[in-house]
Amino acid sequence: MPVNFTPPLPEQLLPIKGVALGTAEAGIKKPDRKDLLVITLDECTKVAGVFTRNDFCAAPVIVAKEHLLSLNSLCSIRALVVNTGNANAGTGEGGITSARATCAELARLLGCNTHQVLPFSTGVIMEPLPLERIIAGLPAAVADLKTDNWFAASQAIMTTDIVSKAASKQVSLNGATATITGIAKGSGMIHPNMATMLSYIATDAALSQPLLEEIVRYAAENSFNRITVDGDTSTNDAFIVIGTGRAGNSAITDNESAEFAQLRDAITEVAAQLAQAIIRDGEGATKFITIQVEGGKTRDECLKVAYAIAHSPLVKTAFFASDPNLGRILAAIGYAGIERLDVNRLRLYLDNVLVAEKGGRAEGYLEQDGQRVMKQPEITVRVVLNRGHASTTVWTCDLSYDYVKINADYRS
């Protein structure tokens, strides 16, 4: 079960003016489960996204980027369509044709242009998209469209997720109240770079397109990119921020304004909550681990140390076993590839317990204190490098028997 995470109740997810959502059972891979989501956007809605940087990027990613680029100020994105059960990745030219055909059919049903629809897919890769089933399922999803449908939407995009992930938040912008609601899916956690992560966050706040682009990058950098390796992403990853501009605030156009910072931070908070939910629901996860690296020369070297710890299977199995195996953490720091690291200067903490310093076990450290921390479902590993003022935080989970089981059985 997910670590300290309960999905929000449907009524806790606030509708966003200008956004409607509808789901359907298209039978793409398994019967009797919702596997198709349509999101429609009122006219003049702004959309910005960041996508996977994997060289093998899936057909829907190629088409979504194409459609986003082809729009001009007179013509906005009117719909998103997401299917689970099949990622339409590694499917060659046929995959592109299928992604375009999906958009064309939804455009026909909604009365807009094919380029105004963005397609997304997640599921097994290298298998042809069952286009007919998706097309056959679209009318039901369209018939289901309603504004208070975020909870159903969060459920329809699940794959190996155990729980659905969604969050809402409100922020006051110069007197007007703006609402932010988002959903996400993803749970393949040991190397998240290969497990599809999809997230859609919408706000009714009014702001300019360049500022929306700035927010999507900033929010990704401080949420979903903190649970994955820079530049290493799956074939299908996408994070979309939608701004409908219907909150009644005067449009934000200055990225130095207080309103901009408020909105950016609120959206980032929702994104971070969703990103953490992905880790809490990590495949086979039994522990939620926060890795804080401080006192580095640059943020980049802090990230290297954090990811070396977060990606070490030996460290992750030790967390699973509640074993305060300091040596494995120190060895990971040692091979992180930091230039001229003086291991005698760094300090390592498990929560507030100083466990290592001066190149070895800290004086006065008792294994029982480390053990106590390691038994908790939430653990903070804090590394103080003592060579500069940069810092970063990364979130990860442990590596359990169940991780192997889930991933060995995935296709059966």
Add this chain to the structure above:
Amino acid sequence: MPVNFTPPLPEQLLPIKGVALGTAEAGIKKPDRKDLLVITLDECTKVAGVFTRNDFCAAPVIVAKEHLLSLNSLCSIRALVVNTGNANAGTGEGGITSARATCAELARLLGCNTHQVLPFSTGVIMEPLPLERIIAGLPAAVADLKTDNWFAASQAIMTTDIVSKAASKQVSLNGATATITGIAKGSGMIHPNMATMLSYIATDAALSQPLLEEIVRYAAENSFNRITVDGDTSTNDAFIVIGTGRAGNSAITDNESAEFAQLRDAITEVAAQLAQAIIRDGEGATKFITIQVEGGKTRDECLKVAYAIAHSPLVKTAFFASDPNLGRILAAIGYAGIERLDVNRLRLYLDNVLVAEKGGRAEGYLEQDGQRVMKQPEITVRVVLNRGHASTTVWTCDLSYDYVKINADYRS
């Protein structure tokens, strides 16, 4: 059980003139198991080594490097001492003192200088070395010294290894027969960078010190460094090559001579056999996987692709499940970080079966053919990048339930 690997019989391991080996039960961590090895070398023996590049390097590594550097042409290494059960890593100044004290005591017993002894340790890290037990065990190991003791030596250095690893080979050098015998330990395989690898290879061939240094680097690069990430090594890794010069060949001093190439290749072959044995005995391994990357612009980019595949837990669990999950392999290639990779040009083979090309599943590829290959205990993944003439090979194993079990229970 190890994948297609049977340890050699004691009589298959050929003695090396000038090298004697003795083992003992010092009770360092567990009773009733050999955990101490002493290797003595006759006078004028040449020794060269490569060590971990981890910034956290263990006390014995620091001392061994110091002793190797302090020697001059008049004074040679006379002994090596290896203990299991405790890695003497992350033990601060006290650890250095203990490593030096071990050398001093063995030097006293053998009648040589402390600097003529190299210490090695493997086992749990961050725990103080039980120096008294090691010192108490040394006389028994010295009393056991004999030249035909390589098999017992290979057993005494095992930790989580299921089988001992050793190999012998002979090579004719201008009429004289030179013998090569080596042993190795190591089995923590998913990220070998954190699992100690120790290997000692001795030959009676006569050659100059600079050429021995060249051979140790070449052999490491084409064996143990092909099962690990460049520069990412554990706290204790060491690979030592010993040349006693007693084979009767005229000493090799020219690195362009045929004899040099013959000797270098024979030693590298023994090293590769030992390195592969480490993978075959990988923790929880059920499959031995060879990853060949060809047609790259540089060897470095071939290595990046090979390691991206070899380190992906998703790929490794698919091997465990005998699942020809091409998508996971392609996604790993896609995030390997190669500049301007055109995924439409590469070809992917499982053994001789062409499974992917043109960015997707190969035409005519049948899943049953991929399945047949994946069910074998030995699998070759071949990636043809089609953008240059460089190539490389990396060996790895799958990721099973047992890997998690072994590493979660390691200290209990």
